[in-house]
Amino acid sequence: MEQVSLEVKNLKKYFNTPKGLLHAVDNVNFRIYEGKTLGVVGESGCGKSTLGRVILHLLDSTDGQILFEGEDVTHVDKAKLRALREKMQIIFQDPYSSLNPRMSVSEIIMEPLQLKGGMSHAEMYEKTKKLMDTVGLAARLENAYPHELDGGRRQRIGIARALALNPRFIVCDEPVSALDVSIQAQVLNLMLDLQEERNLTYLFITHDLSVVKYFSDDIMVMYLGQVVEKAPSNELFARPYHPYTKALLSAIPVPDVHAPRNRILLKGEITSPINPQPGCRFAARCPYATPECSKEQELREILPNHYVACHRAEELMDKK
Amino acid sequence: MSGETKEELLRIRDLVVEYDTDEDVVQAVNHVDLQLGKGETLGLVGETGAGKTTIAKAILRILPDPPSRVKAGEIYFEGKDILKLSEGKMRKIRGNKIAMIFQDPMTALNPIETVGSQIAEAIGLHEKLSKAEVQKRAVDMLEMVGIPGERYGEYPHQFSGGMKQRVVIAMALACRPELLLADEPTTALDVTIQAQVLDMMESLKEKLNTSMILITHDLGIVAGMCDRVAVVYAGEIVEQGTTEEVFDFPGHPYTLGLFQSLPRLDSTEKRLKPINGLMPDPTNLPEGCKFYDRCPYACEKCKEKEPEMREYRPGHFVRCIRQGGEK
Numbered sequence A: 001m002e003q004v005s006l007e008v009k010n011l012k013k014y015f016n017t018p019k020g021l022l023h024a025v026d027n028v029n030f031r032i033y034e035g036k037t038l039g040v041v042g043e044s045g046c047g048k049s050t051l052g053r054v055i056l057h058l059l060d061s062t063d064g065q066i067l068f069e070g071e072d073v074t075h076v077d078k079a080k081l082r083a084l085r086e087k088m089q090i091i092f093q094d095p096y097s098s099l100n101p102r103m104s105v106s107e108i109i110m111e112p113l114q115l116k117g118g119m120s121h122a123e124m125y126e127k128t129k130k131l132m133d134t135v136g137l138a139a140r141l142e143n144a145y146p147h148e149l150d151g152g153r154r155q156r157i158g159i160a161r162a163l164a165l166n167p168r169f170i171v172c173d174e175p176v177s178a179l180d181v182s183i184q185a186q187v188l189n190l191m192l193d194l195q196e197e198r199n200l201t202y203l204f205i206t207h208d209l210s211v212v213k214y215f216s217d218d219i220m221v222m223y224l225g226q227v228v229e230k231a232p233s234n235e236l237f238a239r240p241y242h243p244y245t246k247a248l249l250s251a252i253p254v255p256d257v258h259a260p261r262n263r264i265l266l267k268g269e270i271t272s273p274i275n276p277q278p279g280c281r282f283a284a285r286c287p288y289a290t291p292e293c294s295k296e297q298e299l300r301e302i303l304p305n306h307y308v309a310c311h312r313a314e315e316l317m318d319k320k
Numbered sequence B: 001m002s003g004e005t006k007e008e009l010l011r012i013r014d015l016v017v018e019y020d021t022d023e024d025v026v027q028a029v030n031h032v033d034l035q036l037g038k039g040e041t042l043g044l045v046g047e048t049g050a051g052k053t054t055i056a057k058a059i060l061r062i063l064p065d066p067p068s069r070v071k072a073g074e075i076y077f078e079g080k081d082i083l084k085l086s087e088g089k090m091r092k093i094r095g096n097k098i099a100m101i102f103q104d105p106m107t108a109l110n111p112i113e114t115v116g117s118q119i120a121e122a123i124g125l126h127e128k129l130s131k132a133e134v135q136k137r138a139v140d141m142l143e144m145v146g147i148p149g150e151r152y153g154e155y156p157h158q159f160s161g162g163m164k165q166r167v168v169i170a171m172a173l174a175c176r177p178e179l180l181l182a183d184e185p186t187t188a189l190d191v192t193i194q195a196q197v198l199d200m201m202e203s204l205k206e207k208l209n210t211s212m213i214l215i216t217h218d219l220g221i222v223a224g225m226c227d228r229v230a231v232v233y234a235g236e237i238v239e240q241g242t243t244e245e246v247f248d249f250p251g252h253p254y255t256l257g258l259f260q261s262l263p264r265l266d267s268t269e270k271r272l273k274p275i276n277g278l279m280p281d282p283t284n285l286p287e288g289c290k291f292y293d294r295c296p297y298a299c300e301k302c303k304e305k306e307p308e309m310r311e312y313r314p315g316h317f318v319r320c321i322r323q324g325g326e327k
Helices: A048-055 A078-087 A105-116 A121-134 A139-143 A151-163 A181-198 A209-215 A233-238 A243-250 B052-060 B087-093 B115-126 B131-144 B149-153 B161-173 B191-208 B219-225 B243-248 B253-261 B300-304
Strands: A004-017 A020-033 A037-041 A063-068 A088-091 A169-173 A201-206 A218-223 A226-232 A300-303 A306-308 B008-020 B025-037 B041-045 B068-077 B098-101 B179-183 B211-216 B228-233 B236-242 B310-313 B316-318
Touching (some): A020 A201, A020 A218, A020 A226, A048 A169, A078 A088, A088 A151, A121 A151, A218 A233, B008 B052, B025 B068, B041 B052, B052 B068, B052 B098, B115 B131, B131 B149, B228 B243
Parallel strands (some): A088 A169, B041 B211, B041 B228, B098 B179, B179 B211
Antiparallel strands (some): A004 A020, B008 B025, B008 B068, B310 B316
16 A cells, blocks of 8 residues: 655645735645655746745644654644754755855755754764765765856756655655756656665746656646646546646647657647736636636546546547 | 748848856857748747747847857848947837847736837837837737727737737737747747647738847747748757748757657657757857767767758758668
8 A cells, every 4th residue: 555645735835915815725635655756847937836845834734734754743832843954855956056265065965964963063064975976966075066057057956955864755846847858867867766765755846848748657737826737647648627727738748750749739828826806817718618617626536547627628639 | 842942031141149147158159051932931940049049039139248249250131240230220120120029928018108109119219100100000009910990099918818919910020020039939828828829920921021039948830830940959949940840850859859748649659768968058058969969870070070061851950960761
């Protein structure tokens, strides 16, 4: 029987803004099993990064429940939070701004160990060297500063820092989007190797659909704070049901000159998640919208393990 | 498809660009040869720091001097070497016959001027038209890129990223340039918006018969937009040919490596095949092949001498001594 690592129930995060209530994450539910990866995709402003941050308590949730390894961790005190953060870590998007420019590589990686305490300096140094080796950073770089290194190496520092306390769950927030493709492939492979070795669970946040397919077991598509579709990775790409997912998949530029090109061009742009109207938030841009769409759309299981929030999903199945 | 039959618009010969830093000289562009026919789209592909943007800026002559300088080479545009033109003559070409779209629409627009007047400025500079006519042209341009004319008087911050990039494109196309240099025009945009903008660029290009050099790191965009492609590595063109040729029969190990590092939607491979190592330091480029350190096929000969560009299949050039094709 597979163990559930993280479960999120009806999670909500609203922000108060001068213009009204911004629904950044609205009623999100999912479950990730140990050693698996859930990919979260969507465009800028869909709430995917906020979701990652709420799970790690970098932001407080507005409503809902977060369960980690069976335990309700929605509301925790400071001591508990510290303990929790040993098990739950994050790798940030931008390896240029997420590392302290005044700290050397080994200092950055060692910092979590120092904060945790209980180790002698020699032990921590030993551990740091091991971590550098694990993520493929040459030992001679231990005294280098981030500005001396390229993006790929910096992201390796970020990964080593996240691994320092042997976490079991890592939120990866666009970990490779700032990197060139050849370097991106190196880092993705490293992350997969680490997952295999340490049975890590990932929440992988990205806007790059080719990367997410390669990397994830399951994929969740978000639009303006809501989950519109969720399915196993291959299933989602083979049979996208939601009109937004279809448009998103068709918009990926494919590096093949012979691939048929039938991009679905959406009208308009993403609307504002401030005080949204009830019903489907994609309806304004959807080519198949009907008056029915102004009603709340429930995420329902259309095929085993394949969930979609669109009342016309079945009839639109064959539409491109 | 093939460039030979088309009338030539641009020819770059043996272009060398260097940057001075405090201690070293950065060899940003090394002996680049390129040509572009009328109405053609050429993709310049390569990684950060390969020299793609420097090539484009050299064509427009907007490289900051110092620290950079064009050390050698010729750039023929409509038969004339524009590197030899006076600055005054060059200004008549810049923004008029050759225009550029920059990567980041957030910083390419003046935040305290309305979008309309920014488009009108380019038209007013290059065309003898009355104020009313200039304004009308600017409104037309806005509508051509899919922005309602009523938004003429709005400021950049009132537009979303995709809309701003449309404004930038309207500005670039306002004088109907012969040549458009598009530097990662959609990299800052979301995929569905990217699809809209690329689609619009393609149809405008067709309508105005503009030639384009499209700089990108995204091979997917090249496949969809370009007639020909040149792969740039460490300031050199390492492979050049029609898009179909290069995608179907990549000849240079670097090009091959790029394709293999991409996660493919149609593949079920569990691991990507990255290119090992990093691009060489541009202040200290190796003697021989620049890709030597990272190349899985490298041999002693590659180290000794820089390989020449050779025709490995008809019309398809590769800078590699390996007999192309075998993997």
